[in-house]
Amino acid sequence: MAYGDEHGAQVFTVTHPFHPLRGQTFDLLAVRNNWGGDRVSYAGPDGRLRTLPVEWTDVLEPDLVVTVGAGRAFFRTDHLRELRKLLDECVRQGEAPSC
């Protein structure tokens, strides 16, 4: 990962496992906050300026939960908590059957 490297070209790799550009490395032009999210700007294969969410690249450190889960875990505990709240909320509102 060369993001933030003061010397030489800065590059990044697409880490999204299903993205058509997965595994490919590009020169990093900028990381900017566009439309409420960080986007990586790069010159695409066709020479056009393209952007990707920073989470789909190795510009950021991999998420710790995903790293520890090592592909075994489907869910995250904090999200399950939220899901529990959501189900309880649905029940409270009487819009859904009692769980």
Added chain:
Amino acid sequence: MTVDALPLDTMQFTAQYELIRSQVINAARDAPHRDLGAQPRGVGLGLLLREGMPGWLGTIDSVIRASLSRRTMDAPLPKPADPLAECSIGSPWFSGVQRQDITTLLTSLVLSTRLVDPLLTDGRISVMPMNSEAHQKITAAHLSRMAYLYVRQSTLRQVFENTESTKRQYGLRDRAVALGWPLDRIVVIDSDLGQSGASAADREGFQRLVTEVSLGRVGIVLGLEVSRLARNNTDWHRLLELCALGDTLILDEDGLYDPAHFNDRLLLGLKGTMSEAELHVLRARLRGGILSRARRGELKQMVPVGFVHDVRDCVIMDPDAQVQAAVRLFFDTFRRTGSCLAVVKEFYAKDLLFPRRLRSGAHKGELVWTELLHCRARQIIHNPRYAGAFVFGRTKNRRLPNGKYSSRQVPSEDWILLRDTHPGYISWEDYLSNLERVKGNALAWSSERHHGPAREGPALLQGLVICGACGERMSVRYHSHRKAEIPSYWCGRRPMHRGEIGLCQTIHGGALDAAIGEILIEAMTPLSIEVALGVQQELATRQEEADRLRRQHVERAKYEAELAQRRFLKVDPDNRLVADVLEADWNAKLRAIAAAQEAYDKSAAADVSVVNDTERAELMALASDFPRLWRDPRTKMKDKKRMLRLLIDDVTLTKGDTVHVDIRFVGGATRSLDLPLPKSCVVLRTTDAAVVQEIDRLIDTYTDKEIADLLNERGVRTVVTTPWTAARIGRLRHIYQLTDRRTRLLAQGLLTPEDVATRYGVVISTVHLWRRRGLLRAHPVNDRGDFLYEIPQQDLPAKFAHKLVYQVDPVTSSSHSGRGAV
């Protein structure tokens, strides 16, 4: 005449003096300027005070002589060597009596001025401590124009309470008179009383003054001090520039200035700067006091509706139960709907009103009940007061050139925020959660970059689908099918960007959504929940390592900021273009540090949160509760989507021979599956081959009507699930080019009625009669009563045989006997 004998009514003297002076000035206007002598001088009191009585009378005399000579033209009067002597000898204008009166008058005026003006010293006549050069600034050109006295107080309170300043400002009118301006040529502008001098935008009087100066109508501008005229350097220097161009003098309490002179201009500029600086100091002092109180949470502010101040100025909930109920209903509705707009809609639908406290006007402070507006709903959601927090500095106002104010949102990290300072309607956690939900809703406009909020539409994967062909997010389209909305996921972004026609890919959403739902239910097992809890447990036990990893984000952000700082410091300061960009980059990196730190704190808190037994049991119950709720038809689509977003990051779709689906779960696990391509409309509208084959087989035995009845009896339906009819069978025969029944029967050797009639030498009606009597075996060709006939084994029946006996059972003579074979 002694001083004691003089009347001391200054105003009376002044009026008489002005009368004489105005007559002289009028005469001077008529006279050519060159006749006034090489030195243009005023004829006002300033001249009298500077040069004494002889000089003043001499000037007046010269003006009068010039005027008279212009009128007589033929006999110009000789210019006297001694104006005073000339006047005393007998001026054509001044008689002896007039001269005596004028002398008495002016002496009285000068003496009275000496008595009332403390600045006069040692018998030297001087109204103001100016050097002789300054006195010479006033010329006839100045005096021929208007004197504008500008009076201003910053606030109405000062106008009423600080009356001495106002009085002193009005007192400058006497200075103008003393300098030679008649009363009727002194214009007092006091329409800006109560207006701040920070800007000229709202000061109508100042604008009028500037206008008059720019039009060259003003000889002198009087203001008690520079700060009265302007506390803004822009306004001040603009006025100076116009005064310099229009040859207008400026007078304040300290002296007389000509803005066209460098020294005066410099001094006035300094005074203007000091005036503005003084305003800044005043503001800073006041602001400092406000900030100090705000940091202690003691600053009394307007509180939002739902709160009031008690007698001790503490913030409490509004004792009005109706107000409280309305605010609580607002937050309850938002908790349920998750959207400000939805709250507003619900209030409108139920015809509910929301309280509002008037902030200004005659009814300030009163409570009114009005319709809930969306902007107001957003204000309430964003206001930390409702979570019991004191907050100061959420917005910063900036004054625009037109005098209006522009309000700018201040980042929350720059607020003065004190939590739990008073009771609130929601908890701080709820407040933050609400902000997150509103923020998520706002991202709907950036659908290509974020999944956006969960909507009511039936597209389960709305905002979560990524195109496997181009990597962009796919959008949702709906089409109606039998009054139901069927989603499709479209990707047309890349062709659109390239100006191409067509779509990247489009995938039917019906079967896909159902498959995703089933996968979710399959994944929500006790084992998978255990794994998630295990990861949480592992993170808690490896807290130190996790902390180190998370801290790397912060360290990296700091490193980036240091790099940006280094780049900024290396740049040539004169290269402002580059320096500005680098400075902006540095600021962005500093903001990134704050964001990384916040994320670190949040994640660290989440990592170490321990799952106790009760919570574990609740989470484990999801394995049974979730599928039940998911499959329940009463569960709203919006809630389903909210659930889905807690479980799945995104879904990548790639269309080939099949629809390849790749699912990324939030925990990091992935799942892939292939779905058959949905049938196209043509295929969906095509009759199954087995049915066509069966119909083909049945044609050998039955007519179209009989085939339709037979299929309907078996429960077979058309592609549009309607019952079969003879017409549909006929169209299907035509489309699939099935051989019709008549051709088939003829191929089997059956005869037409005509052939039978020829063969037996009878008419056709006899053939029909034979068929009806059962003498011939016939097979129906269609449902219109046409038949084809089998060739009898013997040459029977003979002519008129039908009149004898029945040879064949009529019931078994048709094809109905074979129905059971179908």
